[in-house]
Amino acid sequence: MEMKDSTGTVHEVDVDLDRIDVDARPGRLWLDGHLAHVAKVGDDWWVHLDGRIEVLTVVEQGAGGGGDDGGMTAPMPGKVLELLCAVGDVVEEGQALLVMEAMKMEHRIAANQAGTITDIHHDVGGQVAAGAVLIDIEPVEESN
Amino acid sequence: MAGPDWMEGAPRPISKILVANRGEIACRVFRACAELGIGSVAIYSEADRGAMHQQMADESVFLAGDSLAETYLDMEKIIASALELGVDAIHPGYGFLSERSGFATAVKEADLVWIGPPTRAIDEMGDKVQSRRAMIAAGVPVIPGEELPLENPDDIVEDLVRAATRVGYPLLLKASAGGGGKGMRIVREPRHLQREYAAASREAISSFGDGTVYVERLLEKSRHIEVQVLADTAGNVVHLFERECSIQRRHQKVVEEAPSPVLSPTQREAMGKAAVEAARAVDYEGAGTVEFLLGADGDFHFLEMNTRLQVEHPISECISGIDLVVEQIRVASGLPLPFDQSDLSIRGHAIEVRIYAEDPANGFLPATGPLAMFRPPEGPGIRLDTGVREGDAATIDFDPMLAKLIVHAPDRDAAIRRMKRACEDFVLLGTTTNLGFLVDIMAHPAYHAGETTTDFIEVHWPDGWVRNTSTEAREVATAAEQLGLARKAVVGESEGGRGSPFNPFLSLRRSFP
Numbered sequence: 001m002e003m004k005d006s007t008g009t010v011h012e013v014d015v016d017l018d019r020i021d022v023d024a025r026p027g028r029l030w031l032d033g034h035l036a037h038v039a040k041v042g043d044d045w046w047v048h049l050d051g052r053i054e055v056l057t058v059v060e061q062g063a064g065g066g067g068d069d070g071g072m073t074a075p076m077p078g079k080v081l082e083l084l085c086a087v088g089d090v091v092e093e094g095q096a097l098l099v100m101e102a103m104k105m106e107h108r109i110a111a112n113q114a115g116t117i118t119d120i121h122h123d124v125g126g127q128v129a130a131g132a133v134l135i136d137i138e139p140v141e142e143s144n
Numbered sequence: 145m146a147g148p149d150w151m152e153g154a155p156r157p158i159s160k161i162l163v164a165n166r167g168e169i170a171c172r173v174f175r176a177c178a179e180l181g182i183g184s185v186a187i188y189s190e191a192d193r194g195a196m197h198q199q200m201a202d203e204s205v206f207l208a209g210d211s212l213a214e215t216y217l218d219m220e221k222i223i224a225s226a227l228e229l230g231v232d233a234i235h236p237g238y239g240f241l242s243e244r245s246g247f248a249t250a251v252k253e254a255d256l257v258w259i260g261p262p263t264r265a266i267d268e269m270g271d272k273v274q275s276r277r278a279m280i281a282a283g284v285p286v287i288p289g290e291e292l293p294l295e296n297p298d299d300i301v302e303d304l305v306r307a308a309t310r311v312g313y314p315l316l317l318k319a320s321a322g323g324g325g326k327g328m329r330i331v332r333e334p335r336h337l338q339r340e341y342a343a344a345s346r347e348a349i350s351s352f353g354d355g356t357v358y359v360e361r362l363l364e365k366s367r368h369i370e371v372q373v374l375a376d377t378a379g380n381v382v383h384l385f386e387r388e389c390s391i392q393r394r395h396q397k398v399v400e401e402a403p404s405p406v407l408s409p410t411q412r413e414a415m416g417k418a419a420v421e422a423a424r425a426v427d428y429e430g431a432g433t434v435e436f437l438l439g440a441d442g443d444f445h446f447l448e449m450n451t452r453l454q455v456e457h458p459i460s461e462c463i464s465g466i467d468l469v470v471e472q473i474r475v476a477s478g479l480p481l482p483f484d485q486s487d488l489s490i491r492g493h494a495i496e497v498r499i500y501a502e503d504p505a506n507g508f509l510p511a512t513g514p515l516a517m518f519r520p521p522e523g524p525g526i527r528l529d530t531g532v533r534e535g536d537a538a539t540i541d542f543d544p545m546l547a548k549l550i551v552h553a554p555d556r557d558a559a560i561r562r563m564k565r566a567c568e569d570f571v572l573l574g575t576t577t578n579l580g581f582l583v584d585i586m587a588h589p590a591y592h593a594g595e596t597t598t599d600f601i602e603v604h605w606p607d608g609w610v611r612n613t614s615t616e617a618r619e620v621a622t623a624a625e626q627l628g629l630a631r632k633a634v635v636g637e638s639e640g641g642r643g644s645p646f647n648p649f650l651s652l653r654r655s656f657p
Contacts (some may be wrong), residue, residue, distance in 0.1 A: 001622050005613040006505070015619040015626075022627060027517055029624060036620040038629055039516035039573040045621035046516060051568025052580060054613060056621040073628065107627065 002059040003045075010059055024096040024108050072109050072135050074100060074128040083124055085135070089117045097135055100128065115139040147477065148181035155478030156257050158182060158233040162226045163201070164247075165237030166216060167531035168548065169453070170197035173235050176469040185229055187222060189215035191541045196531045203229055216240050219247050223254045233257035233476060235469075239543075242452040243270055259476040261451045265426040269449040272320045273358060279446045282425035284418045287437060287445040289315075289360035301338065307359045308337055314364065317341055319348030320356035327351055328395065330362055363439045365597050368392070368447075369404050370435040371419035372460040374471055375428045376481045383416040384464040385490055387433075387456055390596040391585065393508050398578070398601070399585060400456040401495045402463045405556060405594030406438075415444055422449055430475050431457070431468050455498070455548065458529060462494035462552040492552055493559040497567065497582045499547045501538035504581035505611040510544040513537065516574030521566040525552040525559075538575045546577065556594075560586055581609050 004010045021030040029036055037048040045056045082099040085091060091111045098109040098120075115137040122128055147157035160183035163170045170186060174197070177184040186201035189209065198204045205225040207215040214221075217240060226234055234251050236242035236259070245266040251258045260266070269275045279286050290307040308315055308331070317340055319327025327348035329340040341357060349355040372384040388404035389397045407415070419434035426449075433454045435447040457468050466488070471481065501511045518534035530547035532538075538546060551566055553559035564586035567579050585591055590604060597603070 001625060003618050003621055005618065006611050007613060009613070011618050013618045013622040015622045017623060017626070019619070020623040020627070022629070027629070029620065029627070029629060031616055031620050031623070034616070036617075036624075037517055037519070037571045037573065038620060038624040040624070040629070041514060041516050041574050045624055046573035047617045047620045047624075048517075048571045048573060049614070049617050049620055051583065052612070052614065052617070053571075053573065053577075054611070054617040054621075055576070056618055058621075058625055 004057040004059050006055050022107055024110050025094045026110055026112065072097070072112055072133070072137070074109075074130055074132045074134055077130045078107070078128060080122045080124050080126045080128060080134075083120065085117050085120070087117050087120060090140075091115065091117060091137065100134075109134060111137060113137055113139050150180070151474075151477055151479070153479075156233075156476065158257055158473060158477050160185065160202075160229070160231045161233045161235050161259070161473070162187065162205075162222070162229070162231040163197075163235045163237060164216070164222050164241055165235075165239070166192055166195065166197050167542065168197075168529045168545075169237040169455075169531075171200050171531050172529055173237065173469055174200045176467065176473065180470060180473065182473070183231075185226070185231055187216065187225065191539065195536070196533055205229065212240075219244075219250050223250055223256070226256055227254060231256065233259055233473070235259040235472070236452065238452050238455060243450075245270070257476050259430065259472050261426075261428050261430050261432060265428050265432075266451045268426045269432075269451050270321070272318060272448060273356070275448060276446075278425050279422060282421050284422050284425070284446045285444065287360050287363065287447070290358070300341075304337065304341055304359070305334070308334065311359050311361050314362040316360045316362045317344040317357050318360055319344060319352055319354070320358055321348065321352035321354040327357070363437050363445070365440045365599070367404070367406065367438040367596065368397075368435065368598055369407065369415065369438050369444065370433045370450075370454075371415055372454075372457070372464075372468070373419050373423045373428065373432050373434060374466070374468070374475070374481060375423050375430065375432070376475045377429055377478055378480045380481050380484065381420045381423050381428065382481065382483070382485045382488060383419050384460045384466060384468075384488060386412065386415060387454075387459055388596060389456060390598050391591075391600045392598055393504075393601050397456065397498065398500075399495065399497050399582070399591075399596075400459055401493065401556075401559070401596075402459040403490050403493065404438075405596065411438075411442070411444070418444070418446070422446065431472050455545075456496050458527060458548065458550045459494035459496045462527075462550065463490050463492060464488055465491060492554045493556040494550060494552045495559045495563045496548050496550045497563065497585075498545050499549060499570070499572070499582070500578050501544040501546050501575050502578055503576045504578045504609045507608070508578070510540070511576035512539055513575035515546075515572065517571050518573075519571035520547070521549070521569035523562075523566075525562055526550070526566050527552070546572075546575075557592070560592060580611055584609065 003013050019032050039046045043058045047054050078100045081101050085097045093114045095111045096108040100107050118138045119136040147159045151157045162185040163173045174184045184201040186198045186204040188198040209215050241247040245263040248258045248263045290311045314332040317329040327344050329344040331337050331340045344357050345355040367390045369386050369388050371386045375381040386404050387400050387402045389400045391399040422434045431453050433450040436444040437447050438444045502508045503511050514537045520528045527550040551562040553562050567583045
């Protein structure tokens with residue numbers, strides 16, 4: 001994948017996902033045991049790692065567009081290993097909902113918002129395509 | 145209306161304060177109000193709907209209008225709102241109306257308590273030529289220079305050249321009504337004098353509506369040191385020691401510390417005394433700051449007095465243990481200061497950095513964007529004064545200062561280490577900031593050595609600062625992209641609806657239509 005750094009230099013980056021651990025809390029992942037915080041704004045990935053902040057822009061065509069507004073989607077093709085929630089559950093943002101296997105790694109899919117689970121689209125063992133919607137959440141109403 | 149119990153017997157008891165300001169300083173005052181048992185009122189404009197300061201106050205007043213003149217600078221509207229809500233005192237914060245004596249007068253005429261100095265002190269200190277005269281009369285040392293107001297640009301060439309020759313080069317042309325680096329011009333050679341004068345005068349007219357410029361010797365390798373003073377209505381004046389504010393970019397402060405790393409106890413005492421004399425000379429009341437330039441020769445000279453609470457007041461609070469906002473309120477209520485100079489001493493060392501939404505790698509140009517992730521550092525001796533939260537945005541509507549990060553430690557070395565660590569731990573994603581630059585300042589040997597002159601940044605980064613890039617960050621970004629870790633909330637849609645004051649994305653949407 002191609003990433004452009006803040007100086008405008010484009011780098012071809014190939015990362016071995018064995019070096020990465022994902023975190024049940026959104027916006028966090030681990031590289032070789034170092035905690036990184038990440039946030040995506042448009043095509044930019046903001047990264048905080050080892051006390052430094054960098055912004056990197058995805059330049060690979062077609063990689064920018066997300067498009068999974070309603071629920072949580074599979075980040076890549078894979079298989080559902082475990083379901084950690086049921087329809088009707090009230091969940092918090094960041095709570096792990098589903099474990100899937102992809103590229104020989106387990107990935108925990110965490111709730112992207114607080115709310116009630118309204119639908120689970122795949123059963124344990126089911127194959128899912130990249131971008132497939134896995135779970136729908138109805139957000140909690142602001143109570144004030 | 146009666147104030148809280150501790151205010152019993154005060155000539156002007158205060159029970160509810162309106163803060164005629166926004167952002168971190170409004171939040172700072174609201175916290176003091178909450179601790180003192182005083183009610184609080186915020187004012188806010190459309191761009192600040194749902195902002196932290198609006199939500200933190202007990203009550204808030206919406207000020208309609210698109211410009212500052214119709215909102216945070218509208219004296220009549222602000223005073224009318226205060227009267228309507230039963231407010232009995234107004235705190236102006238810094239900036240905005242804080243140094244407009246007309247506002248102080250209007251507040252008092254509306255039978256409200258003005259939490260600030262007397263009108264006369266604001267006026268006298270607000271005019272650089274007048275304040276210079278007052279200081280000379282009070283025996284406070286001023287910068288060697290020519291006190292020569294140059295009022296008529298067509299007819300001044302001879303006067304100007306003569307004054308400049310007497311003062312000597314390099315010299316500084318300054319707008320009499322100036323501040324914040326505007327209307328200030330350095331002249332190193334006589335042949336540039338007229339050109340720079342014309343530029344300074346133009347800037348002064350467009351920024352302050354007053355083209356009066358005066359000539360002053362430029363003290364190079366000087367340090368900007370300021371002394372915090374507090375005065376009550378009974379004539380007691382104390383100083384809370386000095387702050388060193390030398391590290392600046394474009395004449396705006398970036399790093400401040402207290403005490404100064406270079407002042408000897410004798411100099412400290414002399415400067416403190418001079419500051420107290422300066423305050424007495426204008427019958428000052430409340431919290432104020434007397435700025436000095438400390439030359440390479442060890443002599444110090446009066447620069448100006450800021451007749452308000454300063455942005456960097458927290459470091460003085462750290463080393464003195466005095467809550468300046470609380471004392472401002474106490475003094476405004478007419479009560480005497482509960483301590484005198486002999487009660488005050490310096491405890492430890494404090495540093496403040498200003499976290500700006502700006503790009504230090506690109507001429508410190510202001511940056512905008514969402515505060516997609518905003519996780520301040522924590523731990524002992526760390527304080528954050530801010531008016532923003534995660535989910536807010538850095539916009540072009542207001543000053544680019546996002547937050548002030550303050551550390552306090554037993555000594556200077558420990559404070560520097562703590563600040564470096566705190567800046568490194570600050571997770572602030574979505575908007576370009578100067579955090580990385582601040583880390584590099586804290587790591588710089590010259591900073592450790594206390595060589596904090598006003599040209600620190602230009603001297604040590606003559607070709608500008610370069611943001612370092614790392615393979616690891618690229619790998620993290622790539623992995624995050626491949627794993628689809630994008631946080632929906634950041635790029636996402638609003639849940640609260642456009643009109644809701646609780647919609648944290650409102651300002652984001654305004655800035656990025």
